[in-house]
Amino acid sequence: MLDPNEKARMQQIFELHGKIQDNLTTIQSKTSKILVQQESDIIRFFHKKINEIKEKFKEERISKGEKDQEHIQKEKQLVSELEWMKNIAQKIDTENQTLVKKYAELKSEFEIQKNDRDMLLRELLMKKKKNAVLSSQIEQYEKLLQEVSKEVDEQEQLAP
Numbered sequence: 001m002l003d004p005n006e007k008a009r010m011q012q013i014f015e016l017h018g019k020i021q022d023n024l025t026t027i028q029s030k031t032s033k034i035l036v037q038q039e040s041d042i043i044r045f046f047h048k049k050i051n052e053i054k055e056k057f058k059e060e061r062i063s064k065g066e067k068d069q070e071h072i073q074k075e076k077q078l079v080s081e082l083e084w085m086k087n088i089a090q091k092i093d094t095e096n097q098t099l100v101k102k103y104a105e106l107k108s109e110f111e112i113q114k115n116d117r118d119m120l121l122r123e124l125l126m127k128k129k130k131n132a133v134l135s136s137q138i139e140q141y142e143k144l145l146q147e148v149s150k151e152v153d154e155q156e157q158l159a160p
Contacts, residue, residue, distance in 0.1 A: 024103075035096065042085075
């Protein structure tokens with residue numbers, strides 16, 4: 001059987017393994033939720049901006065007509081908004097890449113710990129087998145000792 005230190009160590013390994021799995025699941029879930037939320041926020045923002053811009057163009061055509069200066073200004077505004085949106089998309093992409101890297105690192109760490117656990121389990125099995133062999137040898141030696149003791153007792157009883 002296992003001594004208390006080995007039992008405690010195995011328990012620690014199992015608890016750590018469970019925590020790692022929980023952390024991976026939590027990170028994956030949070031990452032997915034964040035990405036879905038960010039995607040829907042961006043889509044809502046884009047739709048809102050598109051509708052605002054359409055309304056502005058509609059009002060300008062009705063009230064003032066199209067003037068070159070206004071178009072240039074609108075173009076600059078749209079370019080700046082586009083740049084702003086590109087920056088947001090880049091930030092989201094960067095954050096996503098960071099989360100993917102972290103996920104890969106955690107997954108790698110999990111695999112290492114899983115391999116360590118498997119190795120420890122194999123080692124435990126080998127120790128159990130060795131313990132069984134040693135126990136068997138002890139039993140044989142005890143039987144041999146009893147037989148020898150019995151023979152010595154019989155010889156002592158036969159001898160006057």
